[in-house]
Amino acid sequence: MPPLVRLSLYLALMASSSALADRFGQRHPPAPLVSHAPPALDQVRCPPGTLEDANVCIPVPQKDAAEGAALVAERNVHRTRHGAWTEYEQIPRRPERPRDYSLYRYPVEPLAGQSLLMSGYDLNLPDESQRRGPRLKAIGHGGIDLAQRRGTEVRLVSLEHQKGPAETVYVGWLFGNTVVTLHHILEAGTEREYLTLHGHLEKPASGLEVGALVDDGAIVGYVGDSDSPGAIHLHLEIRQVRSGVDARLLAPSEIVDNARTVACDPRNLLPLVLAL
Numbered sequence: 001m002p003p004l005v006r007l008s009l010y011l012a013l014m015a016s017s018s019a020l021a022d023r024f025g026q027r028h029p030p031a032p033l034v035s036h037a038p039p040a041l042d043q044v045r046c047p048p049g050t051l052e053d054a055n056v057c058i059p060v061p062q063k064d065a066a067e068g069a070a071l072v073a074e075r076n077v078h079r080t081r082h083g084a085w086t087e088y089e090q091i092p093r094r095p096e097r098p099r100d101y102s103l104y105r106y107p108v109e110p111l112a113g114q115s116l117l118m119s120g121y122d123l124n125l126p127d128e129s130q131r132r133g134p135r136l137k138a139i140g141h142g143g144i145d146l147a148q149r150r151g152t153e154v155r156l157v158s159l160e161h162q163k164g165p166a167e168t169v170y171v172g173w174l175f176g177n178t179v180v181t182l183h184h185i186l187e188a189g190t191e192r193e194y195l196t197l198h199g200h201l202e203k204p205a206s207g208l209e210v211g212a213l214v215d216d217g218a219i220v221g222y223v224g225d226s227d228s229p230g231a232i233h234l235h236l237e238i239r240q241v242r243s244g245v246d247a248r249l250l251a252p253s254e255i256v257d258n259a260r261t262v263a264c265d266p267r268n269l270l271p272l273v274l275a276l
Helices: 003-024
Strands: 050-053 056-059 074-079 085-091 117-119 144-147 153-155 166-174 176-187 190-204 219-223 233-241 261-264
Touching: 166 190, 176 219
Parallel strands: 085 261
Antiparallel strands: 050 056, 074 085, 117 144, 144 233, 153 219, 166 176, 176 190, 190 219, 190 233, 233 261
16 A cells, blocks of 8 residues: 555544544543742741741741840839828839749859848839848838858859949948849840949959959858948849930939939849749
8 A cells, every 4th residue: 555545544534533532522632831920928837937928937036035025114102201202213123033033143142041131122122121220221121131151252244134244333432342134134125224232342353443344153242240330241233224314424423313223123034043
């Protein structure tokens, strides 16, 4: 059979087979077109900590774990020795901070077999519950008193969320011999300044001068009873510096002036001995 005849018969047979397949539904449908368009926004599944943006998962800024919450002052009143009511601001302990003073780290270690705390913070309490005494110059207590033996080393404690070393801003007479250090604290996205007062020292650390940077654990002084004869202890007080106040320029009496600094319950900023 000539080649042209064979080719004609083959083409006719293929056309006949295709027609039969269409008739009885045996022909496979064409493959669907593949769409390269991006999926709808509500179909995108982004991992936690991200949000969809133009079908891309964008990380959401997270609050820095090393950043503290804002410490906000509250108002309170107490009656002075002369019977007049005095209104002031103070920063009470935040509810999530442990009440137990023994859970915090201090510039001096507890005495063996003896309670560390002689007197706690009470400026947040009602007037009748605040500290008074015939030998005390002030009503209420804006810090804590820690019992220890005379001459015990007082070592600086870096506060929670502190940035960099502390700075010595005062060495002299305030609560007896007193060393005051300035701390920069990252607080709710803002850097705030706090002062730590180490009072009633026997003496400051040798060579410690205003302007000196002090790292955690460095000696700032020694326990004594200056201006509190017979009551050997460390007075530890933390105060928030008000906005616009230069703590380095404060006179001794201004360091504890409510118009310039605000007393803060030390448990808000002292580090915990162990993470709870």
